[in-house]
Amino acid sequence: MIVRPRREDHLVIGTYTGKVIVGVGLLMTIPLATSIAFAEWDTVLDFVISIAACLIFGFGAQLFFKTEKDLQWSHGLVVASGSWIVATILGALPHYLSGHEGSYLDSMFDVMSGYTTTGLYLLQDLDHVSMGLNMWRHLLTYAGGQGIVVIALTFLFKGTAGAYKVYVGEGKDERLLPNVVQTARAIWLVSLAYLVVGTAALFAAGWWLGQPPVRAFFDGLWVFMGAWSTGGFAPQSYNTMWFHSLLYEIIAVIIFISGSFNFAMHWAVWTGNRKEIVRNVETLSFAITLTATALIGTFWLAKVGVYSNSMSLFRKVFYNIASGHTTTGFSTVYSRAFVTQWGPVGLIATTIAMAIGASACSTGGGIKGIRIGIITKAIIGDIRKMVSPESAVVRTKYHHVRDVWLDDALVRTAMTITIAYITMYGVGTVVGMLYGYDFVQAAFEMVSAGSNTGLSCGVLSPSTPELMKLMFILAMWLGRLEFMSVFALFGYGYAMLRGR
Numbered sequence: 001m002i003v004r005p006r007r008e009d010h011l012v013i014g015t016y017t018g019k020v021i022v023g024v025g026l027l028m029t030i031p032l033a034t035s036i037a038f039a040e041w042d043t044v045l046d047f048v049i050s051i052a053a054c055l056i057f058g059f060g061a062q063l064f065f066k067t068e069k070d071l072q073w074s075h076g077l078v079v080a081s082g083s084w085i086v087a088t089i090l091g092a093l094p095h096y097l098s099g100h101e102g103s104y105l106d107s108m109f110d111v112m113s114g115y116t117t118t119g120l121y122l123l124q125d126l127d128h129v130s131m132g133l134n135m136w137r138h139l140l141t142y143a144g145g146q147g148i149v150v151i152a153l154t155f156l157f158k159g160t161a162g163a164y165k166v167y168v169g170e171g172k173d174e175r176l177l178p179n180v181v182q183t184a185r186a187i188w189l190v191s192l193a194y195l196v197v198g199t200a201a202l203f204a205a206g207w208w209l210g211q212p213p214v215r216a217f218f219d220g221l222w223v224f225m226g227a228w229s230t231g232g233f234a235p236q237s238y239n240t241m242w243f244h245s246l247l248y249e250i251i252a253v254i255i256f257i258s259g260s261f262n263f264a265m266h267w268a269v270w271t272g273n274r275k276e277i278v279r280n281v282e283t284l285s286f287a288i289t290l291t292a293t294a295l296i297g298t299f300w301l302a303k304v305g306v307y308s309n310s311m312s313l314f315r316k317v318f319y320n321i322a323s324g325h326t327t328t329g330f331s332t333v334y335s336r337a338f339v340t341q342w343g344p345v346g347l348i349a350t351t352i353a354m355a356i357g358a359s360a361c362s363t364g365g366g367i368k369g370i371r372i373g374i375i376t377k378a379i380i381g382d383i384r385k386m387v388s389p390e391s392a393v394v395r396t397k398y399h400h401v402r403d404v405w406l407d408d409a410l411v412r413t414a415m416t417i418t419i420a421y422i423t424m425y426g427v428g429t430v431v432g433m434l435y436g437y438d439f440v441q442a443a444f445e446m447v448s449a450g451s452n453t454g455l456s457c458g459v460l461s462p463s464t465p466e467l468m469k470l471m472f473i474l475a476m477w478l479g480r481l482e483f484m485s486v487f488a489l490f491g492y493g494y495a496m497l498r499g500r
Contacts, residue, residue, distance in 0.1 A: 005495055012075045013082065013492075014065025018058045020083035024091055025054025030139055031094070035132030043098065043132040050093035057090060077488035081481055088112045088473075091140065098133050100124050102462045105469055112473050114140030116480035117363055119232020119329030119454020120472065122462050126237045131218065137233050138222040144480075145191075145229025145259065145363030190266050191228065198224040198255045205248050223248075227255035230364045232329025232454035241332040249319055252330060260286070260326035260358035262370075264401050281373035281398040282359045286325070289372065293353040294321045300345040317346075320455070325353035327364040329454025338457040339441060347440050347457065354444075354453045355425060365452025365479050367421045371414040373398055378411045420483045424450050424475060431471055432459065450475040 032047040091114075092107035101107040106122040113120045114137060123129065123137075202220030207213055219235055226233045236242040240252055258266075261283065268276040277283055297317045307313040316333060323330045338347055357366010381396035388394050396406045404410075425447050432442025437459055445459035449472040460472070478486050 003495065005492060008067065008069055009075065011065045011067035012069050012072075013078050014061050015067055016075070016079045017083045017086060018061030018065065020058075020079070021054050021061065021086055021090065022058035024087045025051050025058060027139060027143055028054065028094070028136065031132045031136035034135040035130060038131045040130045040132050043094075043130040046094045046097040047132065047136075049097065050090065053093060054090050057086070074488060074492070077485040078492045081477075081485040081489040084112075084115060084477060084481065088115065091115070094133060094136050095123065098129065100126075100129055100133070105466060106462060109469055109473055110137070111140060112476050113454070114231065114233065115144035116452045116476040117141050117145045117229045117231035117327070117365065118449060118452040118476045118480075119226065120449060120456060120460055120476075121233070122460070122464075122469075124462060126235075134218075134222060134235050138225040138231075138235075141229045141231030141233050142191075142195075142225035145231060186267060187263050190263060190270065194228055194255070194258065195221075195224060198228060198251075201251050202248070205245065205251055206243070209243065209245055209248070223252060224255060227252050227328060227330065228259040228363065230256055230259050230326050230328040230358060230362075230452075232323075234330065239332070240330045241334075246315065249315065249332065253319060253322060256323065256326050256328040256330065260328070260362055260364040262359040262361050262400075264361060265359070268401055276401065279399045281377075281400050282369035285369035285373040285376070286359070289356050289369070290322060290325050290353065293325065293349045294318050297321050297342070297346050297349040300349070301342065304343065306341045321350055321353050324350045324448075324453055324455050325356065325358070327354065327357045327366050327451050327453040329448070331455055335456045335458040338444065338455070344440050347444050350455065351440075351444050351447050354447045354451045354455065355421070357451045357453075365450075367418050367451075370400060371418050374406065374411060374414040375418065377406055378414075381406060417482060421450065421479070424478060428471055428475055431468065435465060435468060446472075446475065450479045452476060452479050 028047050028051045032044060032051065035041075035043040035047060088108050088111050091111040092104060095101050095107035095110055096104050100123050101110070102122065102124065110121045110123050112118075119141070121137075129137075199217070199221045202223050203217045204220075206216035206219050209216075211219065222233070222235045223240065225231065232239075234240055234242070240249065243249075262280070265276050265280055265282070294317060298313060301307060301317055302313055307316055319330075319332050322328075333341070338350070342350070355366060356372060357368055358364025360368040360370045377396050377398050381394060384396075385392075385394045397403050398406065425443065428446030428450060429439065429443040432446055433439060435442075437445075441457050441459055444455075444457045447453070448455050460468075
């Protein structure tokens with residue numbers, strides 16, 4: 001029997017959703033200040049309206065649903081997934097009011113892409129948007145990498161046991177410190193420290209390339225946000241290809257590979273355990289799969305002679321496949337070049353890299369290296385059992401911050417999420433094919449959205465059918481939250497209608 005949610009359940013979910021939306025409103029004060037500094041008064045008004053909408057909704061929800069009750073597991077999952085939808089609807093206001101979007105759906109698409117660190121966008125005339133809106137775009141993806149719930153945990157939640165339920169609902173389960181609020185603050189400490197160092201390096205590179213100091217600083221800040229969050233947003237329509245600089249590309253690669261690693265691993269290294277980098281199952285899995293997909297792409301593009309020399313070949317193939325594998329979405333080739341120059345083999349190699357994705361509990365998306373590692377270890381363990389004497393006890397373990405013994409429940413969970421990703425990729429590919437795209441292009445675009453990568457082969461544009469846009473929004477949302485909390489939200493709605 002399905003139990004219908006009670007009034008107390010609605011109160012808890014409403015209160016904590018309101019807290020998250022207040023966090024979104026407060027986040028908008030940064031692009032508001034940027035617009036004021038550059039005297040962009042139309043944009044200032046856009047953000048004043050948007051901040052007011054977020055605060056009215058957030059504080060109104062806390063007053064209307066006021067309760068002192070703490071969160072349960074089901075509440076946390078529903079708050080995590082539901083608040084992302086509300087944050088997308090309200091966060092789209094600055095985009096829509098700017099006049100650079102074709103519809104409110106396009107605005108919501110761009111905001112969901114930012115929150116989920118995907119990097120696909122429908123915004124028009126990107127090269128002429130205001131500084132304030134550009135700041136909002138990149139702040140979305142930077143905050144989304146850490147998680148908008150992490151923002152609320154850091155500044156607006158008390159250290160309650162229920163806060164952990166919301167944290168897990170956003171696709172994270174690592175406790176760097178005993179208290180989940182302290183963990184959220186540690187994540188921000190790591191991210192802000194990298195922000196200072198990474199922005200300084202990119203600013204210096206941009207200034208050296210001839211950019212004016214102010215523009216070099218903001219471009220460096222925004223490119224860092226896009227790289228560290230593996231979000232892929234860039235301040236120009238040509239993405240990082242705009243810089244035409246090997247130095248800029250090297251710095252960006254270092255940042256987005258670092259951003260794709262698990263926050264727990266970053267914390268372990270920060271606290272002195274530097275061996276974790278070479279011992280962790282995710283870094284080992286990432287190194288193997290990145291090398292394999294980059295070699296496939298390099299061999300194919302060398303064979304067809306797309307690039308004139310080995311340096312161009314290395315820069316294009318490694319950069320773009322590493323960008324895909326870390327689910328960053330930065331690109332140094334035109335979108336249609338993936339089709340016209342890279343061909344089906346290059347597209348498939350990049351699609352595989354995107355589908356696997358980055359590390360669990362990082363800013364990245366995709367199936368995740370830890371699940372690939374667990375499934376591989378489980379297969380090897382089964383083979384060992386088959387060739388061992390019947391009386392032998394064969395156990396398998398992997399290292400992820402600490403040694404963990406594999407059990408059936410762990411393998412089953414990894415397989416469940418992996419199958420969910422593959423199913424989503426497959427369904428989206430079929431939808432793309434029904435709209436007339438060939439299999440390889442439809443798969444590339446769908447995997448890019450579902451793995452929160454952001455590379456495009458030209459399928460997505462403002463003229464894309466609305467059903468496909470909605471499908472991509474759903475895929476980005478499901479992929480970023482890793483299905484379970486979204487399923488919990490759907491289950492909560494079903495229980496409200498059909499429960500007893």
